[in-house]
Amino acid sequence: xxxxxxxxxxxxxxxxxxxxxxxxxxxxxxxxxxxxxxxxxxxxxxxxxxxxxxxxxxxxxxxxxxxxxxxxxxxxxxxxxxxxxxxxxxxxxxxxxxxxxxxxxxxxxxxxxxxxxxxxxxxxxxxxxxxxxxxxxxxxxxxxxxxxxxxxxxxxxxxxxxxxxxxxxxxxxxxx
Amino acid sequence: xxxxxxxxxxxxxxxxxxxxxxxxxxxxxxxxxxxxxxxxxxxxxxxxxxxxxxxxxxxxxxxxxxxxxxxxxxxxxxxxxxxxxxxxxxxxxxxxxxxxxxxxxxxxxxxxxxxxxxxxxxxxxxxxxxxxxxxxxxxxxxxxxxxxxxxxxxxxxxxxxxxxxxxxxxxxxxxxxxxxxxxxxxxxxxxxxxxxxxxxxxxxxxxxxxxxxxxxxxxxxxxxxxxxxxxxxxxxxxxxxxxxxxxxxxxxxxxxxxxxxxxxxxxxxxxxxxxxxxxxxxxxxxxxxxxxxxxxxxxxxxxxxxxxxxxxxxxxxxxxxxxxxxxxxxxxxxxxxxxxxxxxxxxxxxxxxxxxxxxxxxxxxxxxxxxxxxxxxxxxxxxxxxxxxxxxxxxxxxxxxxxxxxxxxxxxxxxxxxxxxxxxxxxxxxxxxxxxxxxxxxxxxxxxxxxxxxxxxxxxxxxxxxxxxxxxxxxxxxxxxxxxxxxxxxxxxxxxxxxxxxxxxxxxxxxxxxxxxxxxxxxxxxxxxxxxxxxxxxxxxxxxxxxxxxxxxxxxxxxxxxxxxxxxxxxxxxxxxxxxxxxxxxxxxxxxxxxxxxxxxxxxxxxxxxxxxxxxxxxxxxxxxxxxxxxxxxxxxxxxxxxxxxxxxxxxxxxxxxxxxxxxxxxxxxxxxxxxxxxxxxxxxxxxxxxxxxxxxxxxxxxxxxxxxxxxxxxxxxxxxxxxxxxxxxxxxxxxxxxxxxxxxxxxxxxxxxxxxxxxxxxxxxxxxxxxxxxxx
Ligand code: FES
Ligand code: FES
Numbered sequence: 001x002x003x004x005x006x007x008x009x010x011x012x013x014x015x016x017x018x019x020x021x022x023x024x025x026x027x028x029x030x031x032x033x034x035x036x037x038x039x040x041x042x043x044x045x046x047x048x049x050x051x052x053x054x055x056x057x058x059x060x061x062x063x064x065x066x067x068x069x070x071x072x073x074x075x076x077x078x079x080x081x082x083x084x085x086x087x088x089x090x091x092x093x094x095x096x097x098x099x100x101x102x103x104x105x106x107x108x109x110x111x112x113x114x115x116x117x118x119x120x121x122x123x124x125x126x127x128x129x130x131x132x133x134x135x136x137x138x139x140x141x142x143x144x145x146x147x148x149x150x151x152x153x154x155x156x157x158x159x160x161x162x163x164x165x166x167x168x169x170x171x172x173x174x175x176x
Numbered sequence: 177x178x179x180x181x182x183x184x185x186x187x188x189x190x191x192x193x194x195x196x197x198x199x200x201x202x203x204x205x206x207x208x209x210x211x212x213x214x215x216x217x218x219x220x221x222x223x224x225x226x227x228x229x230x231x232x233x234x235x236x237x238x239x240x241x242x243x244x245x246x247x248x249x250x251x252x253x254x255x256x257x258x259x260x261x262x263x264x265x266x267x268x269x270x271x272x273x274x275x276x277x278x279x280x281x282x283x284x285x286x287x288x289x290x291x292x293x294x295x296x297x298x299x300x301x302x303x304x305x306x307x308x309x310x311x312x313x314x315x316x317x318x319x320x321x322x323x324x325x326x327x328x329x330x331x332x333x334x335x336x337x338x339x340x341x342x343x344x345x346x347x348x349x350x351x352x353x354x355x356x357x358x359x360x361x362x363x364x365x366x367x368x369x370x371x372x373x374x375x376x377x378x379x380x381x382x383x384x385x386x387x388x389x390x391x392x393x394x395x396x397x398x399x400x401x402x403x404x405x406x407x408x409x410x411x412x413x414x415x416x417x418x419x420x421x422x423x424x425x426x427x428x429x430x431x432x433x434x435x436x437x438x439x440x441x442x443x444x445x446x447x448x449x450x451x452x453x454x455x456x457x458x459x460x461x462x463x464x465x466x467x468x469x470x471x472x473x474x475x476x477x478x479x480x481x482x483x484x485x486x487x488x489x490x491x492x493x494x495x496x497x498x499x500x501x502x503x504x505x506x507x508x509x510x511x512x513x514x515x516x517x518x519x520x521x522x523x524x525x526x527x528x529x530x531x532x533x534x535x536x537x538x539x540x541x542x543x544x545x546x547x548x549x550x551x552x553x554x555x556x557x558x559x560x561x562x563x564x565x566x567x568x569x570x571x572x573x574x575x576x577x578x579x580x581x582x583x584x585x586x587x588x589x590x591x592x593x594x595x596x597x598x599x600x601x602x603x604x605x606x607x608x609x610x611x612x613x614x615x616x617x618x619x620x621x622x623x624x625x626x627x628x629x630x631x632x633x634x635x636x637x638x639x640x641x642x643x644x645x646x647x648x649x650x651x652x653x654x655x656x657x658x659x660x661x662x663x664x665x666x667x668x669x670x671x672x673x674x675x676x677x678x679x680x681x682x683x684x685x686x687x688x689x690x691x692x693x694x695x696x697x698x699x700x701x702x703x704x705x706x707x708x709x710x711x712x713x714x715x716x717x718x719x720x721x722x723x724x725x726x727x728x729x730x731x732x733x734x735x736x737x738x739x740x741x742x743x744x745x746x747x748x749x750x751x752x753x754x755x756x757x758x759x760x761x762x763x764x765x766x767x768x769x770x771x772x773x774x775x776x777x778x779x780x781x782x783x784x785x786x787x788x789x790x791x792x793x794x795x796x797x798x799x800x801x802x803x804x805x806x807x808x809x810x811x812x813x814x815x816x817x818x819x820x821x822x823x824x825x826x827x828x829x830x831x832x833x834x835x836x837x838x839x840x841x842x843x844x845x846x847x848x849x850x851x852x853x854x855x856x857x858x859x860x861x862x863x864x865x866x867x868x869x870x871x872x873x874x875x876x877x878x879x880x881x882x883x884x885x886x887x888x889x890x891x892x893x894x895x896x897x898x899x900x901x902x903x904x905x906x907x908x909x910x911x912x913x914x915x916x917x918x919x920x921x922x923x924x925x926x927x928x929x930x931x932x933x934x935x936x937x938x939x940x941x942x943x944x945x946x947x948x949x950x951x952x953x
Pocket of ligand 1: 042043044045046047048049050051052053054063064065066
């Protein structure tokens, strides 16, 4: 049975090629949560304000509630499930820092926060306060008051630098 | 003690739910799916106030992929819910009273189909003019929303003592002010939802967030018309609540749709629907007149509170009780005349919210204190000290309370603090442009915990050694982010010197936990601690006596520890669970102990009530937590923007069990209060929400928060205090607003009486000359 071509959606999700027959107007957040059962990506405001649905699309942070399926065909998508430490069952240094500093409470904003932090530290390995605020002001957290999150980002910055070589592609060059 | 990671040392305890949360692997109840599940949606009212003329569901029923369409006719039991007063219809029969009212619900095989089915339902209304304010609802001849009036009055409160008229006449100064507070939204990041599963044995499994699974189960059984045992409610983990999920929300619809269709039904509110239907903090108008003697002693206090409770009762009455109690502050006042009224309107439903009416009251009362101190030309902190209650004084309602030194301790700690000291001589900063003004303000609060006298407030818990040899505790408290599981782990490790790997902690599942009351009113930590105090002795002696029988070593030479029972003196102070030599050193392991005897022999239960005042004062509290907050604020008088630069919270709540959790609760509460003070308001016009999502309803982002925040904990309790650590879930959020507005006054000279602070009040007209280099008005 051959489906009409426009219904075929294909992208690399967390390093794995995924294909789906879906309407091209499906939101990426639904592709992930509903069709691929990747519920680590959360949904909250659905208007691009809260950052709970943040994922990396070709390395850039995007609100997956604002991206339509047709806009991400062929792209490389990293969700929270795709983040890990040097071994697959280990925490990424960012995740480790969130645990150690108490950078979460209910945890519902956390996957999006971690993803935004990843994007931030990829760009600025040792971010200034200003850069942290700019990098994370698209992620709302109602529980922590952000104190623990800021401490986690700082700690992660220190740990990432020592344990990881950062990607330094053209667009990610530290422009401090 | 200043609380931070460094000071906390070994008590910096990593949360057991951390890995699941940072990896996204933890499934919230709204993340759950089942292969054959269908999707539920609710049709809500098109009008805030109208008569339903007819409902036609035939179009929706005929649609492909639609499994159930329900209206009020399909509710087998009681078509009402509400924790205290069940007056909210599951489905409206004839009248709609607010825009969140439900008229019908559908379940279909995809969310899109369910949405289309809703559109196919035809409802004919006769539109009425909504009562969009308490004034409109109290106007003579106003239509009455509920039978249990009188009129549109849900509840009245009153405190009267002394002779206020005479006292005012004799006062040297009187300050009169009216304070207004906003309709704050909980804005938990996870909106309401869950999965509702009819089981083969006829039982219904409900996976949905609530702060009190047993209460949900009771209400659902009433709605469905079945026994409570036919329902299992699984209610943790929760993506935030702050009081907002204490009432039923999607549960009645999910449950009824699942039973009708025979399939698992998933519900998950969109943010817009959550705003429309969900609870908010009560907007209040508080009129206060306070009179003082020549010496600056408060003589008379008159208060009129008007609360907009919206279309249904929920906890409107207890919230008003709490507000009434707290509008006297921690001060001794001889002549008092307080009246409160909670009014039904066609606005959104107001209910329980962190602080529970204390936030509004404390904003007003502390505002009075600052205004009075200024009239006296007295330091506002000294003015408070003069008027503060003594340790042995009765509580605000003249009820006996447990005396602690908390109030004077937080006062003194704040008095000494560098931040508050700045208030005296705020240095002018010549590097700042002249339109930037700075000020420092402070406020103090006593905040009751528990539900108060006369309201059933049961507590309890279960401690057992389970078949796998784990020390198992079970409570009906919920984890909504506050760190309850981590706190329980720490309490148990402290009590039994064991490691977290020896523990099994069970919460949030009515099939597996005893009824130990709700997670609300800052009560869970205290109740869990008190339960464990009661359970530890019988549990420990059972363990040690069996271990003694098995090993031949006298029980008094034995002690519980990591992995099992040890010989006293051999349990090293610092042993870790992954130490491989443990097995050879424990006398009897927990696993071996558990094999001895029946499960019941290893299970210990306790039941008791939250401690209340012995005096017959409904709603009166017995245990209080104390806090002082100082804030340094910078105001841009060109834009009217106020920015919180530095904040210090001093909290007297007894021993800090879990420092990470404590800091998190105070920081989080503080930022929530910052939103309450500066930006948050769920604005309604003609009883419809204007701010329908997080793009217009502005909660603080990482850019808007305090540049600096310190938390100081005062851990002392009276010697032998039997109640242990007090809850701190609310205390961080109750006193920041008046501290900020006091700071704004120092910076600009403006007395703010309305929250969120109206920016236009802080903008200086252009023709007022600005003074170079002086940051004070
Ligand atoms: S759900 Fe996408 S930004 Fe809020
Ligand atoms: S931890 Fe709950 S929203 Fe951030």
